[in-house]
Amino acid sequence: MADDTIKHIIEIEEQIRQRLDQERQLAQEWLQRTRRELEEQQREQRKAQSESARQRLQQAQDAARREAAALLQQAAASTPTDDEALRPLVRRFMSRLDPRSDHDRPHGEG
Secondary structure (H helix, E strand, O other): OHHHHHHHHHHHHHHHHHHHHHHHHHHHHHHHHHHHHHHHHHHHHHHHHHHHHHHHHHHHHHHHHHHHHHHHHHHHHHOOOOHHHHHHHHHHHHHHHOOOOOOOOOOOOO
16 A cells, blocks of 8 residues: 555656646747747837838938028029129139239238
């Protein structure tokens, strides 16, 4: 009878050991599956962030192009196109280049 009880205890211990091994295996599988899912979520988030940054960059570039085009158009509209209007601008510019000119010096000097 004592032998049967010991045998029964040993069988129960073996069942407990097997069940623990199964639970460890299940926990390991769950951890691996969860890790893969989290890594995939991170990849998707990085991809979405990268795409969002690319779109923001594209929008900023488009806005800069529109602003530059508007500035160029504004500059073209305000630039004189006839010779009479350009002569004072050319004279002033040329006087800065000509060292003999006294237009860039205060009156009474040089």
